[in-house]
Amino acid sequence: MNAAIRRIEPLPLDRASSLSVRTLTHLRDLIIAGRILPMTWLRMADIAGGLGTSITPVRSALLALEREGLVEIAKARGVRVIPMTRADIRDAYLMHEFLCGEMAARAALTIDEPLLQACRALQRRMERALTQRSSETIDGLNWEFHRVINGCAHSPRLARMLRQVTRSVPHAFHRLVPGWSRKAMPHHRALIEALASGSAEAARTTAQLHVRVGCELLLVRLERSGYWKKGTHSPLSSSS
Structure with missing residues (x-):
């Protein structure tokens, strides 16, 4: 088993999602977080083995990732990740x-007390999960926290655009990017207070800072993993 396959973690358990969705989300996460280094040729069978699933959902996921520009599929050689630059x-x-930022600003003008309480409850649960070092729990609660806030923006078009953009963000960010959970919690608390005060500008600024810090941490994670190290982008293996 080559080094690239050893970096592929098995699929997480999630009964709320189908196998195909879990496979696509997990593979996308591993690619964006640098767990599968670019320009490494892999066979679908090896990827399926690393994930602990069959080839069928892996093939479907890789075709979707190819359309997103994250992988290249070559019939004779297998699959390889297309490099992302820092600018990308x-x-x-x-x-x-x-x-x-825009959705948080709009939410500050419309959010009601029950939804504020829902955000506070989700934040308390995330804080407890942090003390228990349960990053998978935090990831699930985090997505729900932001879903509540984004829903208060009452803009289906912006929500669709955001769903497209967040494909470039690891779904399991708290699990895959060390240090993010401790930095994110103060941002969440500040965002709740901005929403409670009805300050659109404070909500916008806080939400934008939250995303910006996450970006910098992801870049640090990729640097430390050797993602852009000279020679990293040469094939480690061949399926031939």
Whole structure:
């Protein structure tokens, strides 16, 4: 088993999602977080073995990732990850930052007390999960926390745009990016207070800072993993 396959973690358990969705989300996360280094040729069977699943959902996921520009599929050689530059990542997060800021600003003008209480309850649960070092729990609660806030923006079009952009953000960010959980919690608390005060500008600024810090941590994670190290982008293996 080559080094690239050893970096592929088995699929997490999640009964709320289908196998195909879990496979796609997990593979996308591993690619964006640098767990599978670019320009490494892999066979679908090896990827399926690393994930602990069959080839069928892996093939479907890889075809979707190819359409997203994250992988290249070559019949004779297998699959390899297409390199992302630092500028690629910053550009994706720039759009993410704008959309999150705009939706938080709109939410500050419309959110009601029951939804504020829901945000506070989710935040308390995230804080407890942090003390228990349960990053998978935090990831699930985090997505729900932001879903509540984004829903208060009452903009289906912006929500669709945000869903497209967040494909460039690891779904399991708290699990895959060390240090993020402790930095994110103060941002969440500040965002709740901005929403409670009805300050659109404070909500926008806080949400944008939250995304910007996440981007910088992801870049640090990729640097430390050797993602852009000279020679990293040469094939480690061949399926031939």
